[in-house]
Amino acid sequence: MLITRRFFPYFVTQCLGALNDNIYKNVLLLLVTYSQVNELPISVNMFVNLAAGVFILPFFLFSAHAGMVADNxxxxxxxxxxxxxxxxxxxxxxxxxxxxxxxxxxxLLFLMGTQSAYFGPVKYSLLPQTLKENELVTGNAWVEMGTFISILVGTLSAGLIVASDNSLVAASATVVTLAAIGYLSSRAIPALPPQGKIEKIRFTPLSGTWRSIAKVRQTPSIWMAILAISWFWFLGATYLTQFPNFAKLHLHADATVVSLLLALFSIGIAVGSWICERVSYGHVELGVIPFGVLGLTVFGVDLIFAIPPAPVDLSTVYSFSTFIAASQHYRVMADLFMVGLSGGLFIVPLYAFIQSRAEKGECAQAIAANNIVNAFFMVTAAVLSIVLLGLLEWSIPQLFLLLAALNTVVALYVYSQVPEFAQRFVSYILSHVMYRVNVTGREHIPAQGAGVIVCNHVSYVDALIIMGSSTRPMRFVMDKSISEIPLLKYLFRHAGVIPICSPKQCEKTYEQAFEHIHQALNNEELVCIFPEGRLSADGDIAEFRPGIERILAADPVSVTPMALKGLWGSYFSHKGGHALTTRPKRFWSRVEVNIGETVNGVELGRHGLHQQVSELFERKS
Structure with a gap:
């Protein structure tokens, strides 16, 4: 994928853009800071803070318009x-x-910020249009790796350029050359016409910003993903801003160590993005996000305890070489790297999630709203740091400790608002820790529109395993007794499970189930049913009950057959006794999810669908 024409020119273009932004911005700040400019009408400190605000202001003013433009x-x-x-x-x-x-x-920095504000939405909304679904996480991982490596290289390069003998000429030549190469690489990007209905584009900076945010809030899962990404930028901006004083006051180190801390953090994010791609197994995997959350908290807290005691000689100032040579600094370096790595695990699935869930033709507007909220959180981070460190006289370690604590609070809030995130985590643990799940035919699951999934029923965790095999959410129809199991009740309820039982047990529940299935299909949702009506008693597929035919008679949608293999004999199956009552005997055993091509369920009937599932069940891996 990386070297294909549909991705590589774009990847080079966006990396060069991030590189040029950071070189120019940091060259400007370093020239002003170290040249002792006398002709400025304001102080150097005021100029530096004004520059930060000038670069971020366009994201508030123009992101909404940029999203509309990119979608149309x-x-x-x-x-x-x-x-x-x-x-x-x-x-x-x-x-x-x-x-x-x-x-x-x-x-000109303001104009560059404006150009970046317009580039941001198209940068991310391009990916779901040009990449296959199973390439989306990989593409986002490469983008995040490229972006943060470019930020790192740009920041370090600016220092080297300003320190050179012909700094002004070198800086001028560098920014123009990078811009020229970026334009040339952009010419190789293949055409990507708008996907949705073309709308009239209006330039309304302030009202457009509010409308953009209000629009994404209509989809709670996307809104929570945006808040989670923005929280990471809040956290990251705080770390990056405090690195110079943290190194000076608490690590007793010079400016070269600040570059080291920046490098560890940025490379950590790049490595975390790469790991995320590897452990997502080719699809948008929200299940890895809690690992990122946990890492941000654990390593953020450990960073405070890793700060070494002050040197005996208080005049000691560590340089790059002496800092890395002292073993008492290894833990600090490891923690900063792991904070960055955890951040990579955290944000890559969230970006991919927004791209995969946003409506076609509206992805750029969702990304634009994300950029607006990101900018607001970064400004808030700066204000909070000023208040805590300046007015309340907190120390930087205390600020970092607060970040780690708030990270847990934010995560709990997001997970409470969007239960799907928690469900995906449990599904991921089952699929990749308790079992080794191999999915074949994932591409047969309908990408959009109503549809029915029919599958054999082996264990109490079938729904969670199936959930992990699809990037698209689905509603599950399952026996009422299973949906009310204490350990799983919360997950099933928030997953929109439709409980059902025989009409002899409860006629009302039985009829309500079919009504809820009808409503779900009318809402263009995927519905997964287990036509056997109960868990397998012997591991084989029992006869399908007539309920599936009733569903398809009312809503003749496409049907996707699916078969689960390998769960018979697990702790959650009825082999050797009632499920959940025997001693667990298997760990990390192989489980297969075989998904067949979509069929016409009305024509096949329940017996034909039973044959389809049986063939998938008997298929040899």
Missing amino acids: VDKAMLIRRLKLIEFIIMSCAAVAILSQSYLVMLL
């Missing part, structure tokens, strides 16, 4: 125009750098 024009054409604008801005910036016109450079 050819994305490749839009990227080329944005890269051409970048080249023009950087050409002007080269002149401003050479003439040392710092206020002009500040204005």
